């Protein structure tokens with residue numbers, strides 16, 4: 001009995017502790033303190049982008065030694081790994097984003113944030129030109145500023161391989177607005193299919209959801225769509241739900257080429273069980289408003305009618321990146337992106353560093369790579385900041401003329417120490433993907449090898465890994481609440 005009383009008291013104390021910590025953390029997150037103002041004697045550090053690379057860089061950067069300016073067309077960070085869940089309403093869009101100002105307001109020195117699109121980087125004169133591309137425009141809409149350092153983290157855009165009709169008819173899945181558009185179009189297809197007097201052929205077309213690209217984006221989307229069909233559509237649209245078909249088209253012999261063979265087989269068999277048709281060795285050649293033209297391994301062509309088309313065939317460089325590469329044609333020779341050295345410094349451009357998907361490196365274009373690069377680069381800038389601090393100190397000591405040789409030597413030693421950089425090293429933490437019906441796949445580097453796992457346990461691991469990497473307590477709370485909401489009430493099938 002005594003032991004029981006002790007346990008229950010302990011539990012009550014632990015619960016009170018957890019609530020206090022939660023309140024403390026949320027209050028600290030939402031009530032930032034005072035900041036140092038920008039200082040004209042400090043160097044200007046411009047950051048282009050507010051995605052994985054840029055946000056990780058800003059999070060870890062000591063801003064004291066720099067005047068930092070962030071320029072990005074979206075004024076928030078988006079947690080892309082959970083974006084496919086937004087397309088069917090498993091998660092709400094705003095649960096996955098964190099305003100950039102929430103991030104920069106917690107820095108030591110004031111950081112300027114401009115919602116604008118970088119238009120041009122001049123690596124010779126060290127300037128960036130950016131413009132306000134939003135709906136509401138003021139008197140000034142295009143501005144050029146000078147930088148001492150530029151952190152280039154603009155990511156990539158969607159690859160279409162120049163295939164006709166993709167941009168006009170397909171939905172991409174990269175931005176929040178894309179996920180929202182998919183959700184709207186999906187429900188529009190379903191509502192239109194339910195409209196009275198529809199022909200059988202038209203119902204079948206409208207209820208055919210085609211995904212092009214069997215990489216992780218296409219696979220995760222197909223998995224989410226399947227869940228929506230099973231958990232919700234069958235309940236609320238019993239008359240047509242069974243007409244819904246999902247087809248995944250992949251040009252290569254299998255889906256998920258970057259995962260282990262075992263997990264590829266597991267995904268393909270799960271999709272078979274879930275009646276998701278996978279057309280491998282099949283290439284989309286042309287996209288029309290209501291059908292796609294595909295070519296199979298025997299070079300035979302056929303039309304596949306669709307209601308909703310999601311295009312997930314990977315990345316390509318943004319125009320601003322292509323433009324920057326073209327300015328250094330002899331040094332920057334990779335069309336894939338920016339070539340950097342071991343310290344992430346862009347070859348041929350003084351003071352420019354590039355991270356994430358916009359670079360051409362040995363690493364896959366993933367959030368993991370971009371965020372590790374951002375963190376590493378913040379350390380590099382920490383050293384650059386310290387270096388200028390010691391240089392100033394040394395100049396002052398020399399100027400005063402009365403500093404002892406030991407004192408001078410001590411500062412020189414410190415200066416030399418901070419000038420030495422270690423190259424960037426990527427540490428792979430594994431690959432995870434959700435494949436639908438409460439199953440995920442995980443390729444994890446463990447015990448000096450690779451452990452592949454698929455199923456419900458991997459799904460729990462996938463969920464906990466992503467919840468713990470979400471940016472803030474606010475994001476974690478919202479995502480957990482969304483999951484709970486869906487468990488209790490199902491997904492919302494209304495169309496905004």
Ligand code: FAD
Pocket residue numbers: 048049050051052053054071072073074080081082083084116117118119153154155156173174217318320355356357358365366367368369370432
């Ligand atoms: P981004 O995160 O794309 O950020 C680019 C930033 O630059 C954005 O803020 C953008 O608005 C801004 N920008 C664009 N143009 C300009 C311009 N002209 N001027 C200034 N700023 C500009 N990776 C994983 O490791 N694990 C996953 O589970 C995973 N899941 C994913 C799921 C989906 C649906 C998608 C699409 C990707 C996923 N990825 C995942 C990949 C990951 O999102 C990218 O590798 C990562 O976002 C790259 O980070 P980045 O900073 O280079 O680019």
Ligand code: NAI
Pocket residue numbers: 081161212213214215216217218220249250251252256257258282283284285312313314315364365366431432433434
């Ligand atoms: P991807 O490049 O990984 O896959 C695109 C697929 O589309 C390829 O398999 C390609 O063969 C296929 N394809 C290209 N053209 C085609 C055509 N015309 N017809 C049919 N198929 C065609 O692209 P994805 O999935 O968008 O991923 C981009 C990056 O983001 C990758 O590095 C990926 O690892 C990362 N990512 C990681 C996730 C995770 O770890 N869970 C989730 C989503 C993305």
